[in-house]
Amino acid sequence: MSSRVGRRAFLTGTAAAAVVAFDPLGAGWVTEASAEASADVPRVPNLDGELVVDEESVTEAADDYGHLVHRRPVAVLRPGSVRDVVTIVRYANAVDVRVAMRGQGHSTFGQAQAGGGVVIDSRTLATIHEIGADRAVVDAGVQWLDLVQATIAQGLTPPVNTDYLGLSVGGTLSVGGIGGASSHHGMQVDNALELEVVTGDGTLLRCSSTVRPTLFRSVLGGLGQYAIIVRATVRLTPAETTARVYNLFYPDLPSLTAAQRTALADGRFSYLEGQLIPGADGWQYMLEGVVYHTPPTVPDDAAMTAGLNPVATEISDLPYFAWLNRIYDLVEQLKGLRLPGPWINVFVPDRAADAYVQDVLADLSPADAGGVVLLYPVLRARFTRPLVTLPDDDVIFLLAILRAVNPPNEQDVTRLLATNRALYDKARAAGGTHYPVGAIPLTPADWKTHYGPRYPQVILAKATYDPRHVLAPGQGIFRRP
Numbered sequence: 001m002s003s004r005v006g007r008r009a010f011l012t013g014t015a016a017a018a019v020v021a022f023d024p025l026g027a028g029w030v031t032e033a034s035a036e037a038s039a040d041v042p043r044v045p046n047l048d049g050e051l052v053v054d055e056e057s058v059t060e061a062a063d064d065y066g067h068l069v070h071r072r073p074v075a076v077l078r079p080g081s082v083r084d085v086v087t088i089v090r091y092a093n094a095v096d097v098r099v100a101m102r103g104q105g106h107s108t109f110g111q112a113q114a115g116g117g118v119v120i121d122s123r124t125l126a127t128i129h130e131i132g133a134d135r136a137v138v139d140a141g142v143q144w145l146d147l148v149q150a151t152i153a154q155g156l157t158p159p160v161n162t163d164y165l166g167l168s169v170g171g172t173l174s175v176g177g178i179g180g181a182s183s184h185h186g187m188q189v190d191n192a193l194e195l196e197v198v199t200g201d202g203t204l205l206r207c208s209s210t211v212r213p214t215l216f217r218s219v220l221g222g223l224g225q226y227a228i229i230v231r232a233t234v235r236l237t238p239a240e241t242t243a244r245v246y247n248l249f250y251p252d253l254p255s256l257t258a259a260q261r262t263a264l265a266d267g268r269f270s271y272l273e274g275q276l277i278p279g280a281d282g283w284q285y286m287l288e289g290v291v292y293h294t295p296p297t298v299p300d301d302a303a304m305t306a307g308l309n310p311v312a313t314e315i316s317d318l319p320y321f322a323w324l325n326r327i328y329d330l331v332e333q334l335k336g337l338r339l340p341g342p343w344i345n346v347f348v349p350d351r352a353a354d355a356y357v358q359d360v361l362a363d364l365s366p367a368d369a370g371g372v373v374l375l376y377p378v379l380r381a382r383f384t385r386p387l388v389t390l391p392d393d394d395v396i397f398l399l400a401i402l403r404a405v406n407p408p409n410e411q412d413v414t415r416l417l418a419t420n421r422a423l424y425d426k427a428r429a430a431g432g433t434h435y436p437v438g439a440i441p442l443t444p445a446d447w448k449t450h451y452g453p454r455y456p457q458v459i460l461a462k463a464t465y466d467p468r469h470v471l472a473p474g475q476g477i478f479r480r481p
């Protein structure tokens, strides 16, 4: 049976044309409107939602936040139920096509795409089922923004939030989900308690650290390779009402990282990040520390900045939600510009961090930095999920160059992708790893190196849960058997 799915003439292209079958001989999908639909092609079982092939849906599913890679699926599923996900994954196994769940499509290098296959749009599975005293049960397509709003209304919060809240729960649990509170609580994957998943062979299963723990460990940070997350139970903690934000400025990189190490070690901030800001006179170095609190209890500013020795200090208070959601509007505006985003995110061991970042900055022009450059440390011990691959050191720095190419042009994109690859190689040589949400050209051999001693575990999980390699081809981790 052919795995090549062509968009043939019988895809009539009517708006939201529903797909009824896959024609293995013609290697294409058959729509309701097609006269060629015949009894001898495998029919798509009845769905609660819809499987569509219209141009708008397919084009959207062939794009993402990076606008760098465009692999067109031939159909998009808008599931009406978890059963639809099971149905399509089983059907994909039967007719030998590939499937990717797409959350908000905010990865930058085609990770959520499925060229020639089916993209499942998780936005139609977005119910918050339950908010309890210490946990929430949500569909994978729920945006963290909606969950955060709903939990804050009950005095609760997810312990770790990404800087931007417009990401899906399933999407960040597939990659990790890191933020300023990770220095205390690890990643979002470390705060997932239970999952409901559809494995690559189309089996709906529950898993947790005690029920099917191998599946649970494989899916969290598993880059969508072993199962599709359809529902998650995530940890909640009491929410404070207010964020006091300390922006502390330093004249150079060593003084910034020294202050970050001090603050990380004593855990004084609820949230710890940092930014490298390009300016007219070179780089500015900023520590961003936040203390969550509820007045009348307020942080002691002198104690919070003691020993950190900034050359300038800015202190401000924001309501907790306003703080968490601080970049949402900016990101929505940027999205409208559709700028190419060749992002690179690497984790570097503490022992190599200053030298590596210094080296990167020496060649990084403000134009190539483009958007935001983040640099912050976390404690390795807080990160518990085996497939989130991190350097071997007690302290790890995340360097994230979140660039946007403006004005868009192919030449800069090509050059910056090559730069990303070179920076990745240098990070790897220094004992670093990459955080796989960016745009680094990688081969399956690179992924083997990435997983290192865990690679046999990764191969076994793939063979066990997705033996026909149906899921998430856009990550490019495995060659098809």
Ligand SMILES: Cc1cc2nc3c(=O)[nH]c(=O)nc-3n(C[C@H](O)[C@H](O)[C@H](O)COP(=O)(O)OP(=O)(O)OC[C@H]3O[C@@H](n4cnc5c(N)ncnc54)[C@H](O)[C@@H]3O)c2cc1C
Binding pocket: 064, 065, 100, 101, 102, 103, 104, 105, 106, 107, 108, 111, 112, 113, 122, 140, 141, 161, 162, 163, 164, 167, 168, 169, 170, 171, 172, 174, 175, 176, 177, 178, 179, 223, 224, 225, 227, 228, 229, 230, 331, 437, 472, 474, 475
């Ligand atoms: C503006 C912006 C800010 C960001 N800030 C942060 C940050 O602070 N911290 C951080 O950690 N990350 C951050 N990210 C990166 C982000 O976490 C990842 O790109 C994440 O994968 C995006 O979620 P998504 O819902 O858009 O997933 P998608 O891009 O749609 O999918 C990503 C991968 O996960 C798979 N996937 C999606 N849903 C599921 C599911 N339900 N089950 C199984 N696999 C699935 C996809 O197939 C794909 O392989 C940011 C991204 C953007 C654009």
